[in-house]
Amino acid sequence: MTWDWQVFLQDDGSGRTYLEWMLEAWRWTLAVAGTSWLVAMVVGALVGTLRTLPERPVLVRLANAWVELFRNIPLLVQIFLWYFVVPKIIPAFQQVPGFVLVVFGLGFFTSARIAEQFRAGIQALPRGQRYAAMAMGFTTWQSYRYVILPMAFRIILPPLTSESMNLLKNSSVAFAVSIAELTMFAMQAQEETSRGVEIYLAVTALYAASAFAVNRVFAFIEKKMRIPGFIVAGTGGGH
Amino acid sequence: MLGLDLAFINWDILQKFVLGGFVFSIELTVIATLGGIFFGTLLALMRLSGKRALTASATFYVNGMRSVPLVMVILWFYLLIPFVIGKPIGAEVSAIITFIAFEAAYFSEIMRAGIQSIPRGQVFAGQALGMTYAQNMRLIILPQAFRNMLPVLLTQTIILFQDTSLVYAIGAYDLLKGFTNAGKIYGRPEEAYLMAAVVYFVICFALSWGVKRLQAKIAIVR
Numbered sequence: 001m002t003w004d005w006q007v008f009l010q011d012d013g014s015g016r017t018y019l020e021w022m023l024e025a026w027r028w029t030l031a032v033a034g035t036s037w038l039v040a041m042v043v044g045a046l047v048g049t050l051r052t053l054p055e056r057p058v059l060v061r062l063a064n065a066w067v068e069l070f071r072n073i074p075l076l077v078q079i080f081l082w083y084f085v086v087p088k089i090i091p092a093f094q095q096v097p098g099f100v101l102v103v104f105g106l107g108f109f110t111s112a113r114i115a116e117q118f119r120a121g122i123q124a125l126p127r128g129q130r131y132a133a134m135a136m137g138f139t140t141w142q143s144y145r146y147v148i149l150p151m152a153f154r155i156i157l158p159p160l161t162s163e164s165m166n167l168l169k170n171s172s173v174a175f176a177v178s179i180a181e182l183t184m185f186a187m188q189a190q191e192e193t194s195r196g197v198e199i200y201l202a203v204t205a206l207y208a209a210s211a212f213a214v215n216r217v218f219a220f221i222e223k224k225m226r227i228p229g230f231i232v233a234g235t236g237g238g239h
Numbered sequence: 240m241l242g243l244d245l246a247f248i249n250w251d252i253l254q255k256f257v258l259g260g261f262v263f264s265i266e267l268t269v270i271a272t273l274g275g276i277f278f279g280t281l282l283a284l285m286r287l288s289g290k291r292a293l294t295a296s297a298t299f300y301v302n303g304m305r306s307v308p309l310v311m312v313i314l315w316f317y318l319l320i321p322f323v324i325g326k327p328i329g330a331e332v333s334a335i336i337t338f339i340a341f342e343a344a345y346f347s348e349i350m351r352a353g354i355q356s357i358p359r360g361q362v363f364a365g366q367a368l369g370m371t372y373a374q375n376m377r378l379i380i381l382p383q384a385f386r387n388m389l390p391v392l393l394t395q396t397i398i399l400f401q402d403t404s405l406v407y408a409i410g411a412y413d414l415l416k417g418f419t420n421a422g423k424i425y426g427r428p429e430e431a432y433l434m435a436a437v438v439y440f441v442i443c444f445a446l447s448w449g450v451k452r453l454q455a456k457i458a459i460v461r
Contacts, residue, residue, distance in 0.1 A: 072443035074401035172308035208306045
């Protein structure tokens with residue numbers, strides 16, 4: 001077998017080269033992953049925090065149910081549900097573009113995982129932190145806002161990093177509902193050009209590079225947010 | 240209800256379309272778990288061996304697998320296996336090989352953590368008894384590591400079971416495909432997806448509940 005990287009300069013039949021198509025697909029991947037990440041972080045942080053609220057059994061149960069629901073159904077099936085079933089049951093969703101439906105699917109799926117991290121992070125804090133906030137006369141809201149969440153967030157940064165990288169990789173599942181992202185490109189371009197190895201190598205490299213970039217960004221955040229004197233998990237010890 | 244008619248799914252359809260796919264999904268999960276743990280343990284031992292070439296190659300393999308989406312790995316293997324063995328291969332066989340290779344990377348990280356969680360004194364005790372490296376691993380370290388990591392290994396198996404639905408990418412006939420086909424043929428795709436979701440949910444929810452129970456049990460024994 002010989003290499004043929006020229007394949008990327010060929011016209012794909014619509015006036016653009018395969019290279020241009022691939023870069024556009026990469027932008028779709030980043031768009032799907034980025035938007036889903038926002039949804040997942042906001043919902044995940046909220047749901048995860050609700051699960052730790054004292055004396056709010058109904059909210060805790062609802063939040064737990066959220067996590068169990070979105071964690072125990074495969075992502076691909078969830079995306080099919082959002083794409084095919086939800087618009088059928090709720091007519092208002094028929095006008096919603098496929099991109100947004102996929103973002104719901106991927107975002108909520110990941111939110112369950114992130115909620116689990118937030119819960120674990122909050123519960124990993126010594127009880128004394130909560131009591132200290134109470135002793136200061138903080139309301140529940142204030143103690144979460146000023147004491148518990150800032151500490152918990154720092155503790156869970158390492159697992160949040162890997163969940164964010166997982167989210168990026170999981171965005172590949174969007175191919176199943178014809179979102180024009182990298183995996184979709186890989187499958188179609190492989191079929192059209194029969195240069196599967198070159199195409200897959202390029203796509204794989206883009207995925208790996210993107211995941212690595214996410215990793216570096218989080219490492220940077222972790223470094224910036226480190227509080228001297230506190231030993232936070234995963235950083236190899238504090239001062 | 241809501242314009243859906245779930246009643247179209249009856250025992251006949253389940254048996255004709257879904258059962259075969261269900262069996263394959265379970266088969267794939269079990270084989271990939273056992274194979275993944277076996278090769279994953281080998282990878283973990285390589286990484287902890289202290290021999291630079293072994294450590295480097297195992298690390299390269301594990302990190303490589305873990306930085307690529309599973310769907311891409313499935314596509315890669317489906318493309319490359321026929322090249323290597325020189326004849327076409329079925330989607331199902333390709334899926335089994337892919338999942339073993341892919342899951343080995345994830346299981347190796349779990350086993351590595353498990354092995355490292357065993358106090359050094361255990362290793363020294365084995366050595367003091369005159370055990371070889373292999374005996375020490377097989378009789379002292381690995382059984383304990385395996386036991387400590389059992390809940391994590393099972394949780395990974397549940398994730399693996401969910402991930403088997405991704406063989407959709409190469410058209411292998413699994414549980415999801417069974418429902419999809421039934422939905423297409425009977426003109427009720429939405430209901431079929433909903434039923435698939437329910438089946439996956441029930442299985443995964445029950446399994447994760449079981450893992451939680453097991454975890455509590457193990458914690459008490461220790």
